[in-house]
Amino acid sequence: MIDLAIIGGGPGGYVAAERAGAKGLNVVLFEKKELGGVCLNEGCIPTKTLLYSAKIYDYAKHGDKYGINVPGVTFDFGKIIARKDKVVKKLVVGVGAKMKAHKVTVVKGEAQIKGRSAEGIEICCNGETFRAANLLICTGSEAVVPPIPGVQEAGDRILTNREILSLKEQPKSLVIIGGGVIGMEFASFFNSLGTDVTIIEMLPEILGGMDSEISKMLREMYVKKGVKFNLSCKVTEIKDNEVVYIDSNGAQASVTGEKILMSVGRHAVTKGFGLENIGVELDRNGIKVDNKMRTNIPNVFAAGDVTGFSLLAHTASREGEVVVNNLTGRSDIMRYQAIPGVVYTNPEVACVGLTEEQAQKDGIEYKAAKLPMSYAGRFVAENEGGSGICKVLTGAEYGEILGVHILGNPCSELIYGACMAIEQEMTLKEMEEVVFPHPTVSEIFKETVFAFMDAK
Numbered sequence: 010m011i012d013l014a015i016i017g018g019g020p021g022g023y024v025a026a027e028r029a030g031a032k033g034l035n036v037v038l039f040e041k042k043e044l045g046g047v048c049l050n051e052g053c054i055p056t057k058t059l060l061y062s063a064k065i066y067d068y069a070k071h072g073d074k075y076g077i078n079v080p081g082v083t084f085d086f087g088k089i090i091a092r093k094d095k096v097v098k099k100l101v102v103g104v105g106a107k108m109k110a111h112k113v114t115v116v117k118g119e120a121q122i123k124g125r126s127a128e129g130i131e132i133c134c135n136g137e138t139f140r141a142a143n144l145l146i147c148t149g150s151e152a153v154v155p156p157i158p159g160v161q162e163a164g165d166r167i168l169t170n171r172e173i174l175s176l177k178e179q180p181k182s183l184v185i186i187g188g189g190v191i192g193m194e195f196a197s198f199f200n201s202l203g204t205d206v207t208i209i210e211m212l213p214e215i216l217g218g219m220d221s222e223i224s225k226m227l228r229e230m231y232v233k234k235g236v237k238f239n240l241s242c243k244v245t246e247i248k249d250n251e252v253v254y255i256d257s258n259g260a261q262a263s264v265t266g267e268k269i270l271m272s273v274g275r276h277a278v279t280k281g282f283g284l285e286n287i288g289v290e291l292d293r294n295g296i297k298v299d300n301k302m303r304t305n306i307p308n309v310f311a312a313g314d315v316t317g318f319s320l321l322a323h324t325a326s327r328e329g330e331v332v333v334n335n336l337t338g339r340s341d342i343m344r345y346q347a348i349p350g351v352v353y354t355n356p357e358v359a360c361v362g363l364t365e366e367q368a369q370k371d372g373i374e375y376k377a378a379k380l381p382m383s384y385a386g387r388f389v390a391e392n393e394g395g396s397g398i399c400k401v402l403t404g405a406e407y408g409e410i411l412g413v414h415i416l417g418n419p420c421s422e423l424i425y426g427a428c429m430a431i432e433q434e435m436t437l438k439e440m441e442e443v444v445f446p447h448p449t450v451s452e453i454f455k456e457t458v459f460a461f462m463d464a465k
Contacts, residue, residue: 010035010129010140010141010142011035011036011037011129011139011140011141011142012029012034012035012036012141012142012143012336013025013026013029013034013035013036013037013141013142013143013144013145013333013336014036014037014039014120014130014132014139014141014143014144014145015036015037015038015039015144015145015147016039016120016122016132016144016145016146016147016148016282017039017040017046017146017147017148017149017313017315018038018039018040018043018044018045018046018104018115018147019045019046019047019048019049019147019149019313019314019322019325020045020046020048020049020313020322020323020325020326020329021046021145021147021149021312021313021314021325021326021328021329022038022040022046022145022147022312022313022329023038023044023045023046023104023107023108024325024326024329024330025145025147025312025329025330025332025333026038026108026111026113027107027108027111027113028329028330028333028334029111029113029333029336029337030108030111030112030113031111032333032337034333034336034337036111036112036113036114037113037114037115037116037139037141038108038113038114038115038116039116039118039119039120039132039134040115040116040117041117041118041119041120043101044101044104044105044108044115045097045100045101045104046147046149047149047150047151047314048322048325049097049100049101049104050097050101051170051171051174052170052322053322054096054097054100055093055096055097055174056170056174056191056194056195056198056353057353058092058093058096058097059089059090059093059174059198060194060197060198060353060354060355062084062089062092062093063197063198063201063202063355064201064355066082066084066201066202067201067355069082070082074393074394075393084202086178086179086202087177090174090175090176090177093174116134116135116137116139118134118135119134119282120132120133120134120282121133121134121282121283122144122282122283122284122286122287123138123283123286124286124287125286125287125306125309128140129141129142130142130143130144130287130308130309132144142308143308143309143310143336144308144309144310145302145310145311145312145329145332146284146289146296146304146309146310146311146312146315147311147312147313147315147325147329148277148278148279148282148315149277149278149313149314149315150275150276150277150278150314150315150317150320151275151276151278152169152170152171152271152272152274152275153271153273153274153275153276154167154169154271155271155273157244157245157246157247158245158246158247159246159247159248159249160247160271162247162249163247163249163250163269166249166250166266166267166268166269167247167269167271168268168269168270168271169270169271169272170191170195170270170272173195173268173270176268179199179202179203179204180199180204180266180267180268181204181205181267182204182205182206182207182265182266182267182268183195183196183199183204183205183206183207183266183267183268183269183270184207184208184209184252184264184265184266184268184269184270185206185207185208185209185269185270185272186209186244186252186269186270186271186272186273187208187209187210187211187270187271187272187273187274188208188209188210188212188215188216188228188238188240188272189215189216189217189272189273189274190216190350190352191272192208192210192215192270192272193208193215193216193227193231193352193354194352194353194354195270195272196208196231196236196354197231197353197354197355200231200234200235200236201355205235205266206235206236206237207236207237207238207239207264207266208236208237208238208239209239209242209244209252209254209264210238210239210240210241210242211241211242211243211244212240212241213240213241213257214228214240215227215228215238215240216352216358218364219350219352219358219360219364219414220360220364220365220366220400220414221364221365221366222365222398222400223358223360223398223400223414223415223416224358226396226397226398226416227352227354227356227358227416230356230396231354237264239254239256239262239264240257241256241257242254242255242256242257242262243255245261247269248263250265250266250267250269251263251264251265252264252265252266252269275314275320276294276295276317277294277295277296277314277315277316277317278314278315279291279295279296279315284296287306287309288305288306289304289305289306289309289311290304290305290306292317293317294316294317294318295311295314295315295316295317295318296311296315296316296317297316298310298311298312298316300342300343300344301331301332301335301341301342301343302316302328302331302332302343310332312325312328312329312331312332313325313328313329316328318345319345319348321348321350323348323349324345324348327343328343331343344432346362346431346432347361347362347428347429347431347432348361348428349361349424349425349427349428351420351421351424353421355418356392356395356397356416356417356418356420357416357417357418357419357420357421358414358415358416358420359414359415359420359421359423359424360412360413360414360415360424361412361413361424361427361428361431362402362410362411362412362413362427362431363375363402363411363412364402364412364414365377365402365412367412368402368411368412373404373411374404374405374406375402375403375404375405375411376402376403376404376405376408376461377400377401377402377403378400378401378403378457378458378460378461379398379399379400379401379457379460380398380399380453380456380457380460381396381397381398382395382396382397382398382399382415382416382417382450382453383396384399384452384453384456384457385448385449385450385451385452385453385456386447386448386452387448387449387450387452388417388418388450388453390448391418391450392417392418395417395418396417397415397416397417397418397420398415398416398417399413399414399415399417399453399454399456399457400412400413400414400415400457401413401454401457401458401461402414403436403437403461407436408436408437408438408461409434409435409436410427410430410431410434410435410436410437410440411431412431413427413430413431413454415453415454417450417453418450419450420450423450423451423453423454426451426454427454437458437461440454440455440458441455441458441459443455
């Protein structure tokens with residue numbers, strides 16, 4: 010009897026498998042494609058690899074700001090893609106090594122849940138039958154391609170995050186439908202390399218759900234870089250390479266692009282592997298779970314994008330850990346108040362906790378303070394002509410940290426400190442007593458906290 014069967018080898022599945030194996034459980038992990046899932050093979054890692062190449066190119070082009078002249082700097086699109094493939098392959102091998110080190114049996118194939126009985130949960134894969142005492146479902150999500158008239162006829166002009174990562178040649182022009190995180194990251198990459206980029210977004214601002222002030226600032230930075238934004242616009246039709254939409258004034262307009270990227274969201278993968286055979290309950294977005302990641306069926310759990318709640322790799326990994334901890338005797342629950350979000354554009358955006366918009370909507374009394382990133386000496390030294398802000402939200406009564414939102418490099422590496430502060434319910438006074446290293450960009454967090462104290 011298998012102690013834990015896991016369907017899906019992404020960040021939720023492979024982290025849970027590693028943790029369970031380390032605790033002595035007999036684990037079988039089913040993955041129909043490659044270990045690492047969408048994140049490692051078609052999402053987080055490949056996009057960040059491409060974006061880093063673009064960032065290096067940006068720095069080389071503008072090295073004269075720092076007294077470094079790089080005449081005639083060029084790039085090789087093919088080598089950029091090849092390096093991305095090399096990085097992905099190396100990390101996939103690394104995940105495989107982790108599975109082997111913790112004695113996890115990896116089965117490459119499409120698993121099917123056949124049923125559940127007193128003998129356990131029955132799963133078939135590659136003609137073999139497996140029985141497990143517990144099942145963790147981590148089947149992830151896939152890109153949404155809305156039924157816009159003309160999508161099918163446009164053929165290979167239409168791309169999702171999967172296809173755009175495998176382009177052999179740089180497109181001269183790119184239309185991105187959707188100005189969320191994925192859309193903005195690809196806009197950043199291709200804009201840096203000189204592609205003419207246009208974004209069409211249905212909402213009145215990009216990066217919906219993030220701090221609106223920071224979203225606006227990032228958009229304005231990219232307008233200066235040449236990216237064109239069409240906000241509050243609804244796409245109605247695609248004609249070959251032409252995207253037709255209704256603009257914010259209700260008028261019909263269009264834009265053409267050599268390639269068209271669909272970046273309007275993702276949905277949970279809940280079909281095709283036998284969920285119906287054991288009666289797992291779904292809600293509107295995915296598999297319904299409680300704060301211990303339990304489904305309505307005993308001994309059946311779900312983690313990651315398949316729950317449809319927080320479609321982030323690091324959320325999936327933590328959810329997988331919660332499952333394993335509870336299976337191995339440690340009471341644990343999943344909390345979502347300190348889940349960080351990052352946009353790896355140049356400059357980066359990082360946030361955690363409440364936004365002002367959320368606090369106002371929920372009737373939460375709060376105070377907010379913000380400072381330019383230039384208050385951190387290290388930022389000024391390393392970002393010539395760069396700008397950005399750090400915004401901190403606190404509870405009005407007790408001064409506990411409720412949210413932190415940063416625009417400016419390298420905020421993706423700073424935000425974890427804010428996550429810890431929110432998770433531990435730290436107050437302004439407690440944060441004031443923390444010693445930050447100097448000079449670092451992270452000091453902007455403490456400087457912003459001090460702005461509250463100074464105002465009293």
